[in-house]
Amino acid sequence: MSKRHVTTTIDGESREFLCEDEQTLLDVLRDVLMKTGTKEGCGTGDCGACSVMLDSRLVCSCLMLAAEAEGRVIETVEGMAEGDRLHPLQQHFLEEAALQCGVCTPGFLVAAQALLARNPDPSEREVRFWLAGNLCRCTGYDKIIRAVLAAAAEMRGADA
Amino acid sequence: MEYAAPRSLDEAIGLLSQVGVDARPMAGGTDLLVQLRTGTRRPKLLVDLKQIPGLCGIDCGSQGFRIGAAVSGAEIGECLPLREAWPGVVEATELIGSTQIQGRASLGGNLCNASPAADSVPALIAAGAVCTVIGPGGRREVPVEEVVRGPGETTLSEAEIVVDFRLPQPQEGTGDAYQRMIPRTEMDIAIVGAGVSLRLAESGECLACRVALGAVAARPIRVDAAAEALIDRRPDAAALGELAAQASAAADPIDDKRGTRAYRSRVAGVLARRAAEMALRRAGPRRVAGSPAS
Numbered sequence: 001m002s003k004r005h006v007t008t009t010i011d012g013e014s015r016e017f018l019c020e021d022e023q024t025l026l027d028v029l030r031d032v033l034m035k036t037g038t039k040e041g042c043g044t045g046d047c048g049a050c051s052v053m054l055d056s057r058l059v060c061s062c063l064m065l066a067a068e069a070e071g072r073v074i075e076t077v078e079g080m081a082e083g084d085r086l087h088p089l090q091q092h093f094l095e096e097a098a099l100q101c102g103v104c105t106p107g108f109l110v111a112a113q114a115l116l117a118r119n120p121d122p123s124e125r126e127v128r129f130w131l132a133g134n135l136c137r138c139t140g141y142d143k144i145i146r147a148v149l150a151a152a153a154e155m156r157g158a159d160a
Numbered sequence: 161m162e163y164a165a166p167r168s169l170d171e172a173i174g175l176l177s178q179v180g181v182d183a184r185p186m187a188g189g190t191d192l193l194v195q196l197r198t199g200t201r202r203p204k205l206l207v208d209l210k211q212i213p214g215l216c217g218i219d220c221g222s223q224g225f226r227i228g229a230a231v232s233g234a235e236i237g238e239c240l241p242l243r244e245a246w247p248g249v250v251e252a253t254e255l256i257g258s259t260q261i262q263g264r265a266s267l268g269g270n271l272c273n274a275s276p277a278a279d280s281v282p283a284l285i286a287a288g289a290v291c292t293v294i295g296p297g298g299r300r301e302v303p304v305e306e307v308v309r310g311p312g313e314t315t316l317s318e319a320e321i322v323v324d325f326r327l328p329q330p331q332e333g334t335g336d337a338y339q340r341m342i343p344r345t346e347m348d349i350a351i352v353g354a355g356v357s358l359r360l361a362e363s364g365e366c367l368a369c370r371v372a373l374g375a376v377a378a379r380p381i382r383v384d385a386a387a388e389a390l391i392d393r394r395p396d397a398a399a400l401g402e403l404a405a406q407a408s409a410a411a412d413p414i415d416d417k418r419g420t421r422a423y424r425s426r427v428a429g430v431l432a433r434r435a436a437e438m439a440l441r442r443a444g445p446r447r448v449a450g451s452p453a454s
Contacts, residue, residue, distance in 0.1 A: 004163070021163040021206075024193070044194045048260055057234060059263040063193045067163045068208060111259065132346045133258020 008069045010035070011079030019066040026050045028066040029076065037078040039103050041135070048134035051107040052076050058114040077106035080113065088151040089113055096147035100138035108134045112148045120156050124149060165208040169294055169323065172207055176319035177296050179205045185321050187230040188264035190257065191273040214323050215268065218242060224328040229268025237262065246327055247442060248336035248355060252283035255340060258347060268322045274308045277350045277375035281308065283338040285372035285382050286355035289327050295320030305372065308379040333360040335442030339431040343418055350375045351419035354407065354431035358390060360443045366390040371403065376411035376428050383410040386432055395440055400433050407432035
């Protein structure tokens with residue numbers, strides 16, 4: 001069977017790719033487009049490592065076929081930094097030591113960015129609930145939560 | 161496997177009829193893609209329903225609500241008129257998975273995946289939701305409680321799909337609620353779910369009540385005996401105790417490491433009562449003190 005041709009926008013750039021119908025968006029991001037910033041954890045929607053934005057909605061890219069991306073706007077962790085300047089969330093993840101092995105980090109960053117776009121001043125409880133679909137087996141979560149709250153404060157222009 | 165994204169109902173039903181049992185309709189895909197990966201289901205054709213206008217969007221009118229079967233949980237959670245009218249339905253829907261899952265998961269998928277533990281289903285049954293089913297034989301209206309046959313199986317015929325869910329505008333004095341028990345604090349599958357909707361008269365008497373349970377039988381069940389414990393009575397402690405006893409008696413759950421049969425049966429009563437109490441608080445300011453729960 002011939003491959004499917006998909007036209008989409010990824011991290012602000014118009015992208016076209018060929019895929020098999022059964023390939024997930026995650027498969028294509030990593031193995032076809034070589035955008036390996038997005039990670040595969042469980043592959044079944046439980047861990048959130050593959051989180052991306054689909055038309056401004058947070059989704060697991062492992063639970064979506066690449067074919068479904070036709071005409072849609074995808075944002076990944078690779079679009080967060082501006083050149084060498086890290087996004088405040090990335091900077092605070094470093095400063096708060098909110099990562100160890102790093103496999104979960106892209107998913108946490110994308111999910112946290114989605115939260116702050118909706119709610120610039122979340123409570124700790126709101127951050128924890130929003131990020132409940134992102135699993136981290138290293139940090140114990142506290143450092144991640146602190147990094148998100150610190151980034152939120154900086155982005156609001158408040159003193160962190 | 162092939163993927164198709166038809167733009168119309170006719171086209172979707174045509175594809176499903178043509179391919180038959182080897183075709184599988186897909187809404188959000190949050191259950192189905194996992195089943196493909198694990199090999200639980202091996203369809204030859206996946207028919208994506210999200211491009212079909214009739215399955216998208218929420219309409220709120222004076223007659224009630226139409227919720228497209230492929231609308232995501234996130235969209236449902238953002239629909240304030242729906243939340244105000246049927247908070248139990250919206251809260252149950254929001255319990256389906258994480259933020260990421262909410263971005264895709266739908267009521268149509270939650271129902272047709274046919275898990276006995278699907279969170280939105282008892283709340284929809286309690287609220288009296290009816291779905292529009294369309295297939296090669298035409299259109300029919302089916303109460304939600306008649307869709308699931310057993311684990312992974314529905315009563316739909318080949319090539320039939322659930323297009324939307326209809327809920328009325330609640331009459332004055334209506335309240336609904338959904339409660340569930342999971343072994344963890346978040347992100348888990350219900351070992352018991354209980355949905356209740358009811359309507360109070362100005363006198364405080366209960367005029368109407370519907371009770372539904374999830375995860376305690378092979379499919380979500382409506383429990384009329386529990387509802388009858390409140391109907392035409394004042395919903396006092398004795399009536400609520402009777403509702404709980406009837407809900408426990410109606411439970412016929414499995415027995416596993418996540419919850420024993422005895423525990424699930426007991427909790428079915430406890431949660432039915434708590435859901436009824438929350439529904440009573442929501443039923444309106446006409447009913448005495450106690451802060452509204454919504």
